[in-house]
Amino acid sequence: xxxxxxxxxxxxxxxxxxxxxxxxxxxxxxxxxxxxxxxxxxxxxxxxxxxxxxxxxxxxxxxxxxxxxxxxxxxxxxxxxxxxxxxxxxxxxxxxxxxxxxxxxxxxxxxxxxxxxxxxxxxxxxxxxxxxxxxxxxxxxxxxxxxxxxxxxxxxxxxxxxxxxxxxxxxxxxxxxxxxxxxxxxxxxxxxxxxxxxxxxxxxxxxxxxxxxxxxxxxxxxxxxxxxxxxxxxxxxxxxxxxxxxxxxxxxxxxxxxxxxxxxxxxxxxxxxxxxxxxxxxxxxxxxxxxxxxxxxxxxxxxxxxxxxxxxxx
Amino acid sequence: xxxxxxxxxxxxxxxxxxxxxxxxxxxxxxxxxxxxxxxxxxxxxxxxxxxxxxxxxxxxxxxxxxxxxxxxxxxxxxxxxxxxxxxxxxxxxxxxxxxxxxxxxxxxxxxxxxxxxxxxxxxxxxxxxxxxxxxxxxxxxxxxxxxxxxxxxxxxxxxxxxxxxxxxxxxxxxxxxxxxxxxxxxxxxxxxxxxxxxxxxxxxxxxxxxxxxxxxxxxxxxxxxxxxxxxxxxxxxxxxxxxxxxxxxxxxxxxxxxxxxxxxxxxxxxxxxxxxxxxxxxxxxxxxxxxxxxxxxxxxxxxxxxxxxxxxxxxx
Numbered sequence: 363x364x365x366x367x368x369x370x371x372x373x374x375x376x377x378x379x380x381x382x383x384x385x386x387x388x389x390x391x392x393x394x395x396x397x398x399x400x401x402x403x404x405x406x407x408x409x410x411x412x413x414x415x416x417x418x419x420x421x422x423x424x425x426x427x428x429x430x431x432x433x434x435x436x437x438x439x440x441x442x443x444x445x446x447x448x449x450x451x452x453x454x455x456x457x458x459x460x461x462x463x464x465x466x467x468x469x470x471x472x473x474x475x476x477x478x479x480x481x482x483x484x485x486x487x488x489x490x491x492x493x494x495x496x497x498x499x500x501x502x503x504x505x506x507x508x509x510x511x512x513x514x515x516x517x518x519x520x521x522x523x524x525x526x527x528x529x530x531x532x533x534x535x536x537x538x539x540x541x542x543x544x545x546x547x548x549x550x551x552x553x554x555x556x557x558x559x560x561x562x563x564x565x566x567x568x569x570x571x572x573x574x575x576x577x578x579x580x581x582x583x584x585x586x587x588x589x590x591x592x593x594x595x596x597x598x599x600x601x602x603x604x605x606x607x608x609x610x611x612x613x614x615x616x617x618x619x620x621x622x623x624x625x626x627x628x629x630x631x632x633x634x635x636x637x638x639x640x641x642x643x644x645x646x647x648x649x650x651x652x653x654x655x656x657x658x659x660x661x662x663x664x665x666x667x668x669x670x671x672x673x674x675x676x
Numbered sequence: 677x678x679x680x681x682x683x684x685x686x687x688x689x690x691x692x693x694x695x696x697x698x699x700x701x702x703x704x705x706x707x708x709x710x711x712x713x714x715x716x717x718x719x720x721x722x723x724x725x726x727x728x729x730x731x732x733x734x735x736x737x738x739x740x741x742x743x744x745x746x747x748x749x750x751x752x753x754x755x756x757x758x759x760x761x762x763x764x765x766x767x768x769x770x771x772x773x774x775x776x777x778x779x780x781x782x783x784x785x786x787x788x789x790x791x792x793x794x795x796x797x798x799x800x801x802x803x804x805x806x807x808x809x810x811x812x813x814x815x816x817x818x819x820x821x822x823x824x825x826x827x828x829x830x831x832x833x834x835x836x837x838x839x840x841x842x843x844x845x846x847x848x849x850x851x852x853x854x855x856x857x858x859x860x861x862x863x864x865x866x867x868x869x870x871x872x873x874x875x876x877x878x879x880x881x882x883x884x885x886x887x888x889x890x891x892x893x894x895x896x897x898x899x900x901x902x903x904x905x906x907x908x909x910x911x912x913x914x915x916x917x918x919x920x921x922x923x924x925x926x927x928x929x930x931x932x933x934x935x936x937x938x939x940x941x942x943x944x945x946x947x948x949x950x951x952x953x954x955x956x957x958x959x960x961x962x963x964x965x966x967x968x969x970x971x972x973x974x975x976x977x978x979x980x981x982x983x984x985x986x987x988x989x990x991x992x
Contacts, residue, residue: 509959615832
């Protein structure tokens, strides 16, 4: 049943993915300025603009380029960077794990903060603890990550003469250093997501806590921990998981800035540099991988619903 | 014993007895407005704090020329990177410009982008969401697939791509961010429209010969309005934050006009070790502004959405 549902969902997602691929392909080409001109100005290794365009395949009609690109994607080929001539797939294989590690740390931190604080805030509605938690959550949503990142670099340097490491340490070179380098950026990325998730957890839990079956649980004399964690939380958590899927997209957005500030060679920084250099294949490749990843995560989340709530049948 | 009329009026939610409610209606508008604000401040203290911040920001934006002691681009001779003090409350930057004055003028950018984006984005979202939810069928399926595709992009990725196409500038920031607001809000408005369109009074209006436009304007739109207002108020803070992020990355308002995000990047980061206030105050301004809008938006949502009122439901 679940399998049939997932296949159906995949078919519904396919047109969206196709439209997304069209957006992904068209948008970078609308960027003003000619990449070929930009390359020749800076590198001057080709004399003729037309010759260069033909070499890069940019002289063909856009629809031909699009279908050619789609054909290559089906075969797992995302093209080559116009600047470095390195395959985008190869570059992504190197950079994707960095962003995934960063995202994983951020998500873990977000969940660890959001769930307990959301539960306390909902069960102690309109008390000092609730007000404090809500204010902190709104503050978390309001403080720009790039500012926190800047302060994290500046303030310790001024106060204690210590600066967090910016740059990338390979896992093979230093295992501990590799893991530690994700903590600060992960915390900064995770805070905003934690705030959003905490507010949702509180809101959903408040709704569930007003249900008749929860009143019955109280009336039976069950302990608060059982009523909240066993009877209420499980029913409140489904929308939270849905939003967790949306937060992954937010984290990728945040990664564009945070990776740039902390010097992490992830996909976000790769994309930002590509946009500045009008590197079409890289912009297309990164966007397509990100969009497909988000669609896939949402599909997994849909499948998770039935596990969390046995009443859900597909 | 049944509750008295006064007790019943208090239970209805506004906390005011029926008599005082009638008295309030008879009172002059300023008195009524003051009473409503007092009621709001007592019921939603965090929202009231947010409202104060938002009003302060609006005042700064509108009266920037009068509030700021210096021009936003005025270079003060011999005052490069001066620390905060009595003459320059928040210090000066690497070009000798007064930080407080630049932050006051920066409020104008944030407020303009915030309100204009929300207005434009919400109008577009309403048009798309209401038409998609009301007409349904093939039109709905096509529109929703496009919205799906648009929503699967991380917002900064799509905004950066759009900004790269449009180029930096106030109007372009507003357009790029409106596109994002329009897509996400249209989905929620569509959902609300589907619920309203299923009501029998809509069917009755159609049976009496009302055209689609009349049904939408007369029956659907007024009922979806609460959702639209909630979406608009809670979206304002996010838009201001997004604008500052874009400006930080160099895709926002071009210099020399100050934008809080842009003040944090470029020279703000280059000189941050020698003049940390250059990196501090713009961030405080962004955080405070967004915090104010978020607090107010949250409180307004609680007031406008009846499901979110009242106690936790625990039997006492």
